[in-house]
Amino acid sequence: MSKSRNIARKLAAAPEPPKPIKLDLGCGKSKAGPEWTGVDSRKFDGVDLVADLRKPWPWKDGSVEEARASHFVEHLEPNERIHFVNELCRVLRKGGTCQIIVPHWASCRAYGDLTHKWPPVSEFWFYYLNAKWRTENAPHNDQYTCDFDFGAGYGMRQDLLVRPADYQQFALANYKEAASDIVAMLTKR
Numbered sequence: 001m002s003k004s005r006n007i008a009r010k011l012a013a014a015p016e017p018p019k020p021i022k023l024d025l026g027c028g029k030s031k032a033g034p035e036w037t038g039v040d041s042r043k044f045d046g047v048d049l050v051a052d053l054r055k056p057w058p059w060k061d062g063s064v065e066e067a068r069a070s071h072f073v074e075h076l077e078p079n080e081r082i083h084f085v086n087e088l089c090r091v092l093r094k095g096g097t098c099q100i101i102v103p104h105w106a107s108c109r110a111y112g113d114l115t116h117k118w119p120p121v122s123e124f125w126f127y128y129l130n131a132k133w134r135t136e137n138a139p140h141n142d143q144y145t146c147d148f149d150f151g152a153g154y155g156m157r158q159d160l161l162v163r164p165a166d167y168q169q170f171a172l173a174n175y176k177e178a179a180s181d182i183v184a185m186l187t188k189r
Contacts, residue, residue, distance in 0.1 A: 029044045070101040073121055099186075102120075148189060149186070156172075
């Protein structure tokens with residue numbers, strides 16, 4: 001058998017690379033789509049894996065390409081939030097991302113659901129997820145092991161979306177209910 005034919009046979013027999021893992025964490029009944037693995041502590045339609053994310057996660061280090069957590073993190077106690085981001089960082093591959101959506105702290109959405117834990121998630125929390133920032137500004141926060149870059153924005157009231165950007169910024173800084181959600185994108189460093 002020729003060398004090139006032997007190589008072609010080996011390549012044809014090689015297993016396909018695994019599909020990228022995409023986790024929808026705390027998905028409830030609203031999993032992001034069929035390509036996502038829906039994870040929740042309760043078995044709803046769309047939940048592929050029932051798991052308690054307050055405990056060690058079942059995925060291997062660096063095995064997850066992408067994750068999302070929409071309206072989940074606010075249901076965790078502060079120390080559980082730290083565990084969540086530490087485990088998230090552990091399972092994400094370098095450069096992997098996670099979109100986190102939480103109710104804005106100045107919105108009634110943050111307080112209306114009595115299963116939300118205190119304190120509400122604020123924009124400033126995301127700074128603590130960056131190791132360099134913690135070292136320089138909050139070295140006493142040594143429970144964190146994660147290291148993320150992040151960008152954040154807002155889900156704003158519909159009537160504000162048609163207003164000029166400077167008015168939107170003023171409203172965010174001064175008016176309750178201007179933003180309904182905080183939308184952050186974390187990227188593992």
